[in-house]
Amino acid sequence: MNSPPTAPLTPSTTSLVLDAEALYRELLRGVRSLMGPQTQLAGITSGGAWLAERLHQDLGLAQPVSVLSSALHRDDFAQRGMAMSAQTQLHFDVNGADIVVLDDVLYTGRTVRAVINELYDYGRPGSVRLAVLVDRGGRQLPYAADFAAARISLPSSQVLALARADDGRFHFAIKEA
Template identity: 75%
Template sequence: MSVPPSSPPVAQAGSLVLDAEALYRELLRGVRALMAPGTRLVGVASGGAWLVERLQRDLGLEGAPSVLSSALHRDDFAQRGLAASAQTQIAFDVNGADVLVLDDVLYTGRTVRAVINELFDYGRPACVRLAVLVDRGGRQLPVQADFAAARVALPASQSLALARAADGTFQFQVNAMEA
């Protein structure tokens, strides 16, 4: 895997090391560039919700952070049921809003499809864009992030998830996918 020198991901001896804090700083820069007056942030539960909490603070945005749950619109609902994830909480009027959806990892596109369906249950936004910490490829649906702090390739047998420490700092966990 070739990685440009300015990119935070680094490959070492067959394992991928991602500096989640460096990627967060890059995401913050990208979100600032995407923001317009009135842009509203909403995070995908759970990693995206953590990102929105911190972005709201770092950008000096007022109001409660908004969260979208994909649980009710997932195409694998029959297998997963209602996961123990956060419930949707939107602290603004969706109708006519410029919405920036944030997530930790973009993979197949199925979660993004589900949260967009959930968002439209609350109204009709003027614009919906997507920003992510990591785009790992592997798309099954025609979904693309407007901003990705990093793009990495992982085998389909591995999952990548954001974790948050007690002090609020981020790190990534790479795990074997469940069969």
């Protein structure tokens, strides 16, 4: 497991600058190290799907981008309802597959749990690994990234979200919850 530097956010810190493009380049390097000849990539809606699209291009992968939605397996479905996000689209046979799941921010682990349940609706993978742009800690479930481009600490009152500009470049937004 990769151990990138940690960037804590203390109560006296008013802002945290994360260079999403630099972290993407680190993620690209990390995903290359996880890839085997039969490895499949699947991005979690929406930030992870954006990462998967760009990784497919940068890695020269020919197959269509696969997307995983957590919507139907969320444990907070009653509160959130059905999001208008993309639905799961897998362009490979899940049975026996070596899959790298991509996400932008790993926080509680609940989204990862939901997409693993979603994967098992399609078959039984041979292995599932997780690569994320940012691991912000705060886990409520025992999931860990096999690769994280950065590890940071944020108060639970803040939300870190990946955003994508019209030209495809990534940046982060930090909002109060």
